[in-house]
Amino acid sequence: MLFGKRILLVIGGGISAYRSLELIRLLRKRGCTVSTCLTEGGSNFVTPLSVGALAGGKVHQDLFDLTDEAEMGHIELSRAADLVVVAPCTADFMAKIASGFANDLASTLLLATDKPILLAPAMNVRMWNHPSTKRNYATLISDGARFVGPNDGEMACGDFGPGRMSEPEQIAIEIEHILKSGPLKNTHVIVTSGPTHEPIDPIRYIGNRSSGAQGTAIASALSNLGADVTFISGPASVEYPSGVETIKVETAEQMFDAVSNALPAKVAIFAAAVADWKVASEQKKKIK
Numbered sequence: 001m002l003f004g005k006r007i008l009l010v011i012g013g014g015i016s017a018y019r020s021l022e023l024i025r026l027l028r029k030r031g032c033t034v035s036t037c038l039t040e041g042g043s044n045f046v047t048p049l050s051v052g053a054l055a056g057g058k059v060h061q062d063l064f065d066l067t068d069e070a071e072m073g074h075i076e077l078s079r080a081a082d083l084v085v086v087a088p089c090t091a092d093f094m095a096k097i098a099s100g101f102a103n104d105l106a107s108t109l110l111l112a113t114d115k116p117i118l119l120a121p122a123m124n125v126r127m128w129n130h131p132s133t134k135r136n137y138a139t140l141i142s143d144g145a146r147f148v149g150p151n152d153g154e155m156a157c158g159d160f161g162p163g164r165m166s167e168p169e170q171i172a173i174e175i176e177h178i179l180k181s182g183p184l185k186n187t188h189v190i191v192t193s194g195p196t197h198e199p200i201d202p203i204r205y206i207g208n209r210s211s212g213a214q215g216t217a218i219a220s221a222l223s224n225l226g227a228d229v230t231f232i233s234g235p236a237s238v239e240y241p242s243g244v245e246t247i248k249v250e251t252a253e254q255m256f257d258a259v260s261n262a263l264p265a266k267v268a269i270f271a272a273a274v275a276d277w278k279v280a281s282e283q284k285k286k287i288k
Contacts, residue, residue: 002027002031005031006033006035008034008113009023009035010085010086010110011039012039012087012089012106013044014122018045018046022168023085030176035077036057037061039106043061060077063105078113079114081113081115083115083117083178084117086119087165087171089121090121097140098136116144116146116178118146118174119148120150120166121163122164124163127163128161128162129162146174151164176243180226184227186228187228188264189267192255193216194212194236194272194273195208195210195212196249196255196272196273197234198275200279202285202286208275212238215272218269218271220241231247232249233248234250234273
């Protein structure tokens with residue numbers, strides 16, 4: 001969890017800006033304090049009122065705000081946070097911070113901060129694949145910035161490919177990964193949980209009665225101790241643990257494959273109630 005952590009969220013000028021509202025909600029649900037900076041472009045997609053209402057505080061927009069700058073507000077904003085997140089991070093904004101520009105509040109914050117930076121790119125696939133964007137990406141990586149995404153998917157313009165901003169939940173998990181602390185920090189742990197359902201036909205299956213509560217509790221405890229948890233669960237009746245990578249499966253074979261793909265791991269805890277039997281041949285139609 002992120003109780004007591006302070007996040008500075010910069011919302012860039014892309015169509016994905018509306019998804020940053022969900023990111024704010026997720027972060028506050030995890031116990032974060034979220035300060036926000038809305039770029040001029042970002043304000044074309046979301047309003048300061050909606051951002052401020054969800055964040056529960058002032059939305060910062062103007063580099064030359066007399067009230068803030070009398071107290072060097074851009075320096076305070078950039079350094080009071082535990083992490084600076086830019087979501088969405090457009091191709092233009094990547095270029096600005098890679099080149100060290102500081103001609104608005106958002107770029108000034110990135111240049112003035114001494115805290116970790118996480119960027120969530122969002123742009124057209126051709127823009128993401130452009131050589132100049134690739135150069136800027138390499139520069140920012142070498143400068144110590146971290147990235148989450150972009151993901152493959154359909155663009156607002158109809159194109160398909162890499163360039164979609166990562167899902168808010170994925171960004172929140174990456175934030176937790178960066179800010180985690182505890183005796184198990186940087187330790188990868190696999191936890192299996194819940195039942196498996198071995199189908200007989202489209203209606204019936206063989207399974208064990210398991211809620212998944214034990215595995216969920218174990219995964220949450222490990223995550224709170226700083227571990228990087230891969231949580232692999234069958235169809236459970238309890239909510240999945242927050243802040244961990246969750247892989248949903250149904251059958252024992254799917255669980256085996258998911259565990260194999262999650263390796264290597266320092267520790268594996270198998271709390272799943274895997275079914276004892278499966279049928280030799282699953283029927284594709286309901287058995288009368």
